[in-house]
Amino acid sequence: MNTVIESKHRLERKPDKTRRLILEAAYQEIYHHGYQGMRLDVVLSATGLTKGALYHHFPNKQALGYAVVDEVIYGLVQQLWTQPLAASEEPLGTLIHFIGHIGEIFGPDIATYGCPVNNLAQEMSPIDEGFRIRLDQVYLKWRGDIQQALERAQRSGDLRGDLNCGHLANFVLASISGCIGAAKNAQSLEQLQNCGAMLVDYLQSLRTP
Amino acid sequence: MNTVIESKHRLERKPDKTRRLILEAAYQEIYHHGYQGMRLDVVLSATGLTKGALYHHFPNKQALGYAVVDEVIYGLVQQLWTQPLAASEEPLGTLIHFIGHIGEIFGPDIATYGCPVNNLAQEMSPIDEGFRIRLDQVYLKWRGDIQQALERAQRSGDLRGDLNCGHLANFVLASISGCIGAAKNAQSLEQLQNCGAMLVDYLQSLRTP
DNA sequence: TATTTTACATACCGACTGGTATGTTTTCCA
DNA sequence: TGGAAAACATACCAGTCGGTATGTAAAATA
Numbered sequence: 001m002n003t004v005i006e007s008k009h010r011l012e013r014k015p016d017k018t019r020r021l022i023l024e025a026a027y028q029e030i031y032h033h034g035y036q037g038m039r040l041d042v043v044l045s046a047t048g049l050t051k052g053a054l055y056h057h058f059p060n061k062q063a064l065g066y067a068v069v070d071e072v073i074y075g076l077v078q079q080l081w082t083q084p085l086a087a088s089e090e091p092l093g094t095l096i097h098f099i100g101h102i103g104e105i106f107g108p109d110i111a112t113y114g115c116p117v118n119n120l121a122q123e124m125s126p127i128d129e130g131f132r133i134r135l136d137q138v139y140l141k142w143r144g145d146i147q148q149a150l151e152r153a154q155r156s157g158d159l160r161g162d163l164n165c166g167h168l169a170n171f172v173l174a175s176i177s178g179c180i181g182a183a184k185n186a187q188s189l190e191q192l193q194n195c196g197a198m199l200v201d202y203l204q205s206l207r208t209p
Numbered sequence: 210m211n212t213v214i215e216s217k218h219r220l221e222r223k224p225d226k227t228r229r230l231i232l233e234a235a236y237q238e239i240y241h242h243g244y245q246g247m248r249l250d251v252v253l254s255a256t257g258l259t260k261g262a263l264y265h266h267f268p269n270k271q272a273l274g275y276a277v278v279d280e281v282i283y284g285l286v287q288q289l290w291t292q293p294l295a296a297s298e299e300p301l302g303t304l305i306h307f308i309g310h311i312g313e314i315f316g317p318d319i320a321t322y323g324c325p326v327n328n329l330a331q332e333m334s335p336i337d338e339g340f341r342i343r344l345d346q347v348y349l350k351w352r353g354d355i356q357q358a359l360e361r362a363q364r365s366g367d368l369r370g371d372l373n374c375g376h377l378a379n380f381v382l383a384s385i386s387g388c389i390g391a392a393k394n395a396q397s398l399e400q401l402q403n404c405g406a407m408l409v410d411y412l413q414s415l416r417t418p
Numbered sequence: 419t420a421t422t423t424t425a426c427a428t429a430c431c432g433a434c435t436g437g438t439a440t441g442t443t444t445t446c447c448a
Numbered sequence: 449t450g451g452a453a454a455a456c457a458t459a460c461c462a463g464t465c466g467g468t469a470t471g472t473a474a475a476a477t478a
Binding site for chain 2: 032033034036037112113114118119121122123125126127132135136139167168170171173174175176177178179181182184185186187191194195197198199202205
């Protein structure tokens with residue numbers, strides 16, 4: 001009977017898949033409404049699960065938020081920045097291309113909802129130390145990736161040798177976040193293009209003459 | 210009798226002063242906890258007033274939030290940016306000095322809690338159009354002030370003439386916000402100094418040779 | 419295969435929080 | 449000066465939301 005098959009299918013249990021499902025849904029809600037704006041009921045109805053599942057995998061809302069940072073956001077940075085930059089044979093060009101085409105690479109959501117990392121950091125860093133240290137880890141990694149890309153560009157002669165790559169990576173990351181934030185405030189992809197283009201111009205001016 | 214004097218004093222009514230008191234307390238709460246994190250009871254206990262007063266001056270929480278943008282935040286930008294830049298006889302130098310000494314000028318809170326304008330814009334722009342348009346007005350003003358300062362610097366020969374001051378003002382504002390945000394994430398004034406110094410270096414490189 | 423443990427679902431609670439209804443005291447004005 | 453309107457205070461309500469207690473079926477284990 002159909003109902004038997006359906007019920008059987010629905011009762012299949014894949015705990016790690018369920019956990020991941022909750023994490024992804026929570027990530028989306030946090031991205032769109034912030035951590036404080038995220039409602040557990042909404043997360044659950046998005047997954048089709050109930051509170052029993054959620055509180056089996058996570059002790060409380062805060063732990064879920066922490067896990068989103070550690071297991072979703074950190075992986076996102078690794079996938080979208082660490083790997084492409086490490087794989088590139090012309091890291092400065094790749095970095096510049098990323099900044100100049102943020103809208104195309106990351107999708108238009110970036111101008112509507114901003115940067116997922118920065119959003120959460122801005123909201124939670126001052127009021128929850130647990131979030132702050134976890135997000136600081138993400139930024140440490142992200143900044144390190146950019147710094148390494150810049151240092152490689154220096155060694156290959158693309159980037160001026162007198163520059164402090166640590167400070168520069170820091171500034172580039174801050175400026176990217178700032179440009180995305182400005183675009184989000186204005187709700188304008190064009191604003192993001194303009195702002196990114198200025199940062200690109202600046203980086204181009206730092207190439208070896 | 211003492212009680213008579215006290216009660217008399219407590220019952221003095223200055224409606225516009227009361228309204229302003231609520232606005233300032235609400236601003237502080239929004240600055241520290243965000244709009245969604247602001248609790249009306251906390252605002253009231255900070256002022257010593259009760260709900261009767263609040264709902265006499267504002268129809269609801271949203272209207273209070275809007276009023277904070279229009280009547281507190283807008284005025285803050287005008288006081289801290291519009292006036293100093295307009296009064297300066299060397300606007301580029303003033304702008305650079307501002308950026309290089311954000312911590313000293315605006316106090317250490319800027320590295321702890323971030324920029325009040327950007328905080329609220331990042332939180333509310335995507336989810337409340339009323340906030341977005343009001344904060345967009347603030348940014349329009351702010352950006353215009355910087356643009357005018359840059360244009361004056363151009364006319365006086367301090368700044369390179371081939372630069373688009375609108376785009377530059379936009380980028381400078383975004384980068385400042387980004388630097389403050391990065392410092393807030395790291396909870397580090399030193400981070401703010403470093404990041405600001407990079408932006409200062411960039412602006413210095415744009416002076417006429 | 420029997421039994422324990424895991425992985426959920428269901429129902430419910432209590433605190434919080436924005437908002438309202440009503441009362442009371444000033445202040446304003448005719 | 450007396451009454452109306454403004455400026456508050458007090459008490460209370462209703463919905464929301466994180467969290468819990470309990471039940472039950474699947475999966476692991478022995």
